[in-house]
Amino acid sequence: MDSSAIIIYGSIYGSARTYALELGRRTGIRVVDSKERPAPGCYDTVVYIGSLYAGGMTGLEKTFRSWDRKDDRTRIFIASVGIADPSKEDNCEHIRSSLAGQLPAGVYRTARFFHLRGCLDYQLLSFRHKAMMWMLVRMISGRRAKDMSDEDRQIVETYGKRVDFIDFDSLDPLVRALAEPYHQA
Numbered sequence: 001m002d003s004s005a006i007i008i009y010g011s012i013y014g015s016a017r018t019y020a021l022e023l024g025r026r027t028g029i030r031v032v033d034s035k036e037r038p039a040p041g042c043y044d045t046v047v048y049i050g051s052l053y054a055g056g057m058t059g060l061e062k063t064f065r066s067w068d069r070k071d072d073r074t075r076i077f078i079a080s081v082g083i084a085d086p087s088k089e090d091n092c093e094h095i096r097s098s099l100a101g102q103l104p105a106g107v108y109r110t111a112r113f114f115h116l117r118g119c120l121d122y123q124l125l126s127f128r129h130k131a132m133m134w135m136l137v138r139m140i141s142g143r144r145a146k147d148m149s150d151e152d153r154q155i156v157e158t159y160g161k162r163v164d165f166i167d168f169d170s171l172d173p174l175v176r177a178l179a180e181p182y183h184q185a
């Protein structure tokens with residue numbers, strides 16, 4: 001186990017937490033909830049796994065905002081967990097551009113990004129999240145078919161249901177990246 005590494009997760013209904021725990025099991029790296037306010041600057045390797053809500057990543061800003069990065073000593077890996085299909089490059093670009101606004105510039109510039117798919121169960125959603133999805137679906141449904149993205153169509157098709165895309169094999173690229181040799185500057 002690498003004691004100078006940490007996996008931090010930001011999760012509301014458990015998908016990002018599930019991935020973080022599996023990554024911890026596979027790498028031996030300690031896993032911590034972002035609510036415990038770990039300080040990323042204290043580690044050589046930081047993995048952040050967080051779920052997406054309207055483009056924002058759970059706990060990300062709070063975790064990184066007080067860290068004024070001065071060097072490239074820490075390796076940073078950020079993995080999003082959402083419903084959008086990460087095999088579509090458009091979706092990944094969209095996620096990364098939203099994350100740019102949530103991270104200090106030095107962290108965003110040096111981080112490596114990964115994209116995972118989570119689980120969405122309407123029965124478990126809070127009233128607020130149900131209302132957000134209802135409004136989103138109403139907004140999308142008002143668009144002409146040709147103006148809808150694949151992501152839009154998927155949101156409408158899965159509305160009110162339970163969809164589970166959790167796939168531990170999708171952690172493989174992140175596990176490989178963590179195993180790459182690391183030379184401190």
Ligand SMILES: Cc1cc2nc3c(=O)[nH]c(=O)nc-3n(C[C@H](O)[C@H](O)[C@H](O)COP(=O)(O)O)c2cc1C
Binds near residue numbers: 053058083
């Ligand atoms: C209100 C709401 C907004 C969401 N926004 C996004 C989004 O912008 N992009 C995305 O890919 N998934 C989005 N999702 C899906 C969640 O990211 C997905 O369910 C994820 O697995 C939740 O992770 P968690 O269980 O760790 O909180 C949204 C879900 C809800 C309920």
